[in-house]
Structures are given as C-alpha cells and as structure tokens.
Amino acid sequence: MRHRARHVIALLLAALLAAGPCHVAAQSALADLLTRAATMSDAGQHAEAYALLAAEEDTHIGEIAYDYALGRAALHAGRPDRATIAFARVLALDPYHPRALFGLARIALEEGDIEGCRPFLDRAIQYFPDFPEAKAL
Numbered sequence: 001m002r003h004r005a006r007h008v009i010a011l012l013l014a015a016l017l018a019a020g021p022c023h024v025a026a027q028s029a030l031a032d033l034l035t036r037a038a039t040m041s042d043a044g045q046h047a048e049a050y051a052l053l054a055a056e057e058d059t060h061i062g063e064i065a066y067d068y069a070l071g072r073a074a075l076h077a078g079r080p081d082r083a084t085i086a087f088a089r090v091l092a093l094d095p096y097h098p099r100a101l102f103g104l105a106r107i108a109l110e111e112g113d114i115e116g117c118r119p120f121l122d123r124a125i126q127y128f129p130d131f132p133e134a135k136a137l
Contacts (some may be wrong), residue, residue: 030060034069041073050077064093071103080107098128 033056040049051075055067060066071086084107090100105120 028067030063033060034065037069037073046073046076049073050079050082054082059083062089062092062093064097067093068097068100068103071100075103075107080110083107096123096127098124101127129132 005108032068033053037049037053040046040052044071050070053070053073055071056066067089071083071090074080074083074086083103087100087103087107090097091104094100100123101120105124108114108116
C-alpha cells in the first residue's frame with residue numbers, strides 16, 4: 001500500500017512539474033499581451049488595444065488580469081456591452097475587485113443609470129475606503 005501511495009504522489013508531482021513550464025510560458029505570454037495593450041491604450045489607441053485583447057479572449061478568458069484589461073479596453077473603446085461582460089467575469093472570480101466594481105459603476109453612470117451605479121460604487125468604497133477613483137464619482 002505504501003508503495004502505491006508513493007507511486008501516486010510521484011505521478012502527481014511529475015504532472016505538476018510538467019505543467020509548470022507551460023504555465024510559466026502562458027503567464028509570460030499574458031504579461032506581454034497586457035503590456036502591449038497598455039502601451040496602445042496609453043497612446044490613445046483604445047480601439048486597437050481592445051481588438052488586440054479581444055482576439056485572445058478564447059485563450060485567456062477567466063484570468064482576472066486579462067478580463068479586467070479587456071473590460072478597461074472595451075470601456076475606453078466605446079464598447080460598454082463588452083466591458084460589462086468582462087468586468088462581470090472579474091467579479092465572478094473576485095467579488096471585491098475595486099476596479100471592476102468601479103468600471104461597472106462608470107458604465108451605469110455613463111448610461112444615466114444612477115440607481116444602477118450606486119451598488120457598484122458603494123461596494124468599491126466599502127471594500128476599499130481609500131479608493132480614489134470611486135470617491136471621485
């Protein structure tokens with residue numbers, strides 16, 4: 001029995017080690033993608049940053065950093081529908097993410113929905129009382 005348990009543990013460790021380099025490579029690729037999108041956005045190329053990120057959605061969907069960046073890029077590119085979906089994915093994984101909460105508050109406010117804005121804004125301030133962007137609204 002001990003031999004079998006050691007064998008199972010060895011297999012699990014081997015699987016983890018085998019997955020490691022791929023995971024590191026994937027994270028490196030994501031970091032590069034987010035850096036390129038941020039550079040475009042900083043240069044005022046919001047539509048291009050959104051297009052770059054949207055093209056990788058199938059690969060990175062469900063990764064908080066990616067979904068937040070996609071939401072931000074979509075918002076700045078005038079795609080509040082896509083930004084809402086991306087920010088909602090962030091909040092599904094991290095309900096306390098202040099910037100995603102603020103993004104949804106901003107979308108609601110820009111659409112004239114003050115009542116829809118309030119819960120997101122209140123939550124952002126509740127979880128992070130010193131959150132400057134939320135206080136500015």
